[in-house]
Amino acid sequence: MELHQLRCFVAVAEELHFGRAAQRLFMTQPPLSRQIQMLEHALGVELLERSSRQVHLTAAGSSFLRDARQILAFSQQAALSAQRVAGGEAGRITLGFTAVSAYSMIPELLVQAHARLPEVELVLREMVSVAQMEALVTGMIDVGFMRQVVSRHALCHELVHREKLLVALPMGHALARRKQIAMRDLDQLPFVMYTQSEGRYFYDCIAGMFASHGVTPRYVQHVGQTHTLLGLVRAGIGAAIVPESARELHMGRVQFRPLQEPAAHAELYLCWRMDNDNPALPAFRALVSEFFAGHR
Numbered sequence: 001m002e003l004h005q006l007r008c009f010v011a012v013a014e015e016l017h018f019g020r021a022a023q024r025l026f027m028t029q030p031p032l033s034r035q036i037q038m039l040e041h042a043l044g045v046e047l048l049e050r051s052s053r054q055v056h057l058t059a060a061g062s063s064f065l066r067d068a069r070q071i072l073a074f075s076q077q078a079a080l081s082a083q084r085v086a087g088g089e090a091g092r093i094t095l096g097f098t099a100v101s102a103y104s105m106i107p108e109l110l111v112q113a114h115a116r117l118p119e120v121e122l123v124l125r126e127m128v129s130v131a132q133m134e135a136l137v138t139g140m141i142d143v144g145f146m147r148q149v150v151s152r153h154a155l156c157h158e159l160v161h162r163e164k165l166l167v168a169l170p171m172g173h174a175l176a177r178r179k180q181i182a183m184r185d186l187d188q189l190p191f192v193m194y195t196q197s198e199g200r201y202f203y204d205c206i207a208g209m210f211a212s213h214g215v216t217p218r219y220v221q222h223v224g225q226t227h228t229l230l231g232l233v234r235a236g237i238g239a240a241i242v243p244e245s246a247r248e249l250h251m252g253r254v255q256f257r258p259l260q261e262p263a264a265h266a267e268l269y270l271c272w273r274m275d276n277d278n279p280a281l282p283a284f285r286a287l288v289s290e291f292f293a294g295h296r
Contacts, residue, residue: 008032170253
């Protein structure tokens with residue numbers, strides 16, 4: 001049983017006339033009759049009752065017509081689906097991201113991706129940047145939003161976003177009365193810091209700024225996640241430096257002030273494997289570039 005035979009049968013069953021069905025299929029009547037005969041032989045049942053003037057469906061033919069229409073519709077849908085996947089309009093992308101990057105931009109991006117690429121399924125994987133690099137190499141994720149990238153031959157990256165670093169202070173802290181805070185203001189101040197393992201990017205960035213200004217804060221706690229860090233700030237444990245996106249956590253009784261340091265910013269990269277042949281990836285990358293261009 002072939003799809004062409006099904007098309008021939010459906011045309012005859014709907015027209016109940018071999019001549020009209022042949023015209024509809026842009027073929028002559030004898031080949032059409034042969035296709036119907038071959039189909040009936042393959043099935044071992046008679047689908048049509050033929051006379052010199054009329055064509056009628058048998059009971060088996062009426063039942064088979066419903067299934068034949070569904071098979072043809074499904075085959076057409078399968079072809080369209082394959083074409084959409086090949087063209088990058090459908091498929092699946094596994095996306096890695098860091099926790100802090102998810103506070104503001106990532107949810108908005110997902111909304112736009114759903115609107116622009118509705119048949120591309122996005123699977124989210126939250127992990128730190130170092131873990132994302134390994135996940136890209138092993139193929140666990142297709143693309144990742146990460147703070148820190150390491151040059152590897154098989155990986156590509158694009159800087160998509162840069163945000164300010166802010167000082168987070170407990171409500172009523174003396175430094176909160178200032179519009180901007182200098183690095184020297186944090187010298188010997190109780191300070192909550194990121195860990196080197198989970199928050200390596202921010203640890204290196206903040207520690208580097210302290211070192212370049214000769215500032216030695218008094219570290220009282222080291223934590224891995226921004227929301228935990230802000231919770232300690234709210235409790236009055238100490239001050240902290242966080243990315244501007246941390247505002248989106250709406251942590252009560254925490255005040256944010258900008259740093260005078262011009263280089264105080266955090267970067268976000270989009271990273272992917274050079275040899276990733278996922279057809280949906282180019283369309284998603286283009287969407288990401290356009291999205292972040294509108295937020296600069």
